[in-house]
Amino acid sequence: MSEESNVTTNEEKQSQYIWGTGKRKCAIAQVRLFSGEGEIIVNGKHYQEVFPRLEHRHMVEHPFLATDTVGKFHIVVKVKGGGISSQACAIRHGIARALAKENELFKPMLRKEGLLTRDARIKERKKYGLKGARKAPQYTKR
Numbered sequence: 001m002s003e004e005s006n007v008t009t010n011e012e013k014q015s016q017y018i019w020g021t022g023k024r025k026c027a028i029a030q031v032r033l034f035s036g037e038g039e040i041i042v043n044g045k046h047y048q049e050v051f052p053r054l055e056h057r058h059m060v061e062h063p064f065l066a067t068d069t070v071g072k073f074h075i076v077v078k079v080k081g082g083g084i085s086s087q088a089c090a091i092r093h094g095i096a097r098a099l100a101k102e103n104e105l106f107k108p109m110l111r112k113e114g115l116l117t118r119d120a121r122i123k124e125r126k127k128y129g130l131k132g133a134r135k136a137p138q139y140t141k142r
Contacts, residue, residue, distance in 0.1 A: 017076075018102045022094025024119050027082030031094030033102060036074025042091065043079060056088040063096040066113045067106045073099075093118060 022029040040047040040060065051057050064070045075095065079087045096115035100107045110116050124133035131137060 018098045020094040020096070020098030020101060022090040022092065022097060024089035024093060025082045025086040025122055027079060027086040027090040029077055029079040029087065029090035029094040031091065031098050032076045033095070033098040034074040034076070035072070038071030038073065040075045040077070042077045047077075047091075051084065051088055053084075056084060059088040059092050060095070062092055062113070063099055063110060063115050066096075066109050066115060067099055067103075069099065069106075089119060 017032040017034045020031045020033070022031060042050045047060055048057060051060065061070070064073075077091055077094070079091060081087075082090065092115060096110045100110055100116060107116070126133055129136075
C-alpha cells in the first residue's frame with residue numbers, strides 16, 4: 001500500500017507546475033516550471049543540444065541569473081515557429097513569466113532586466129508593386 005502512495009505523490013509532483021507562454025517574432029514557447037534540479041528540456045532534448053551557440057544558451061539562462069534561482073527549477077519547454085534566435089528569446093520570455101507567477105518578489109527584478117516585456121518587432125508585410133516590404137523596382141525616366 002505504501003508503494004501505491006509513493007507513485008501517486010510522484011505523479012502529483014509531476015503535475016504541479018507553473019506555466020508561462022513566451023513569444024518573439026513567429027516563435028511561441030510553452031514553458032512548464034517544476035521544482036527540481038535545474039534541468040532544461042526543449043522539445044524533448046537538452047537545451048544545449050538545441051542551442052549550440054553560447055549566446056542563445058545565455059539568453060535561456062538569463063531569467064535564472066536575474067532572480068538568483070539557478071538550479072532550483074526543472075523546465076520543460078515546447079517551442080515552435082521562427083528561427084533559433086527567436087525561439088531562444090521566446091523561451092526566455094516564457095521562463096520569466098513563469099518565474100513571476102511563481103514568486104511575486106521576482107517581478108521587479110525581471111522587469112528591471114526587461115525580461116517580462118514582449119519584443120513586439122515582427123517582419124513587415126510585402127506590399128503590391130514592390131519587391132519586398134519597402135524595396136521598389138528601379139525607376140526609369142525614359
